[in-house]
Amino acid sequence: MAETEEDQEKWPSYTMLEERMRRIYFRFYKETYRKSKIDRKNKELIAIAASLGFSCEGCLDGHIEKALQYGASEDEISESIAIAMGVAAASVVDQTDRVAERLKLKHFE
Numbered sequence: 001m002a003e004t005e006e007d008q009e010k011w012p013s014y015t016m017l018e019e020r021m022r023r024i025y026f027r028f029y030k031e032t033y034r035k036s037k038i039d040r041k042n043k044e045l046i047a048i049a050a051s052l053g054f055s056c057e058g059c060l061d062g063h064i065e066k067a068l069q070y071g072a073s074e075d076e077i078s079e080s081i082a083i084a085m086g087v088a089a090a091s092v093v094d095q096t097d098r099v100a101e102r103l104k105l106k107h108f109e
Contacts, residue, residue, distance in 0.1 A: 013058070039070075040066075040070045041070040041071050041072050041076075044063050044067035044070055044072060045067055045072055045076055045077065045079075045080040046080075047059065047063040047066075047067075048064060048067060048077060048080045048081065048084070049080045049081070049083055049087075050084075051063055052081065052085075052088075053084055067080075
């Protein structure tokens, strides 16, 4: 997979990886989007939530664009975002349980 200058401009974050590693990554990435039991629209909705969870702005932009291309509605994208928010909030609550345990507190019980 020889890269063009256009590829490098589009994916500047990949310039720190040697070409062999980029090929491995892109093969893996392509494999995750192959035809399977989860249709492409839903894969893109999952990817939107994951992009938010991992703070990947470039990923988010691309997956929103692809989700729309594969027929996702704005309401479906909004719901994916709400699910990501819920999981993020739950992760904070989980950590507060650990803090309470370490401090041996049951502050609002």
